[in-house]
Amino acid sequence: MIRLSTKGKYGARLMFQLALNYGNGPMLLKEIAAREDLSVRYLEHLVPPLRTARLILSMRGSKGGYSLAKKPQDITLKEIVRVLEGPFYPSECVEAPDICNRSSFCVTRNIWAELEQTISATLASHTLQDLVDEYRKAHTSEESS
Amino acid sequence: MIRLSTKGKYGARLMFQLALNYGNGPMLLKEIAAREDLSVRYLEHLVPPLRTARLILSMRGSKGGYSLAKKPQDITLKEIVRVLEGPFYPSECVEAPDICNRSSFCVTRNIWAELEQTISATLASHTLQDLVDEYRKAHTSEESS
DNA sequence: TAATTTCCTACCGCTTTGGTAGGAATGGTA
């Protein structure tokens, strides 16, 4: 299947909430989960990779929470998905030719390599700021706070 | 993971061999397996979906085998992968908005929808004839039979 | 009849997925 797992999907929504909250200090995982209607317990699993990849910052203890480690316009969907789902290549042989002794002359391998590039480029072309802008634009009439 | 399973990968190679053999009558699965260094037993599983999708024709019994149901230039990688891997959407919500009550205003969903389009377009832009041409071009110096 | 090949169904071990759960470590607050 060419399918995202819930890690990538929920992770993107988690990061979107942090982007919406950017500049307002740390945000509780509990609040992110509530706003996105997700399980806190499950979101906890997405945090460590995002943190080690330096995409988010965490503050422990009471009054703790999470915030983006960079500006929303400096974080692309590519980074987020890459961190949570792993590399984009449709076939391992694209990046590890040695695993198949046909790599040097396999014509389908070229297709998979090109596919990786288009997937990567598409995800790289969207930043968290784009999502925030799109969201705010769609909600201008009803936003009050 | 955003990964092709062996169904799509092996299926593409199976179809490529049939394209190479196009016009020469039915080809044995045994021979395809030998040329691509794959298991006959496993390739057997890829045949039914390809056949019901009218991409290949089969002839049973002795002197049987498989052949393309259409000209190589009329079969794209998109069709092959679609048949063997299922739809390309990274998230189910793209094509079935009802499974998530946030679909109408979810900003990440738009990303997944765009990603589906680029994957689909990339795969649709390559036909089996392209693969055959590429292969023959790379092997002109050493081809003899 | 015999050989060959497709075709259909079942099975199996392994990994991944999508969580739940317990509890330790940390930091703010009274």
Added chain:
DNA sequence: TACCATTCCTACCAAAGCGGTAGGAAATTA
């Protein structure tokens, strides 16, 4: 100091998907 809220780490678990193997029936040719 004690308490509480929160992050953080590790383990666990059921279900599904993956990558095959296997047996044998049906069809076709010779």
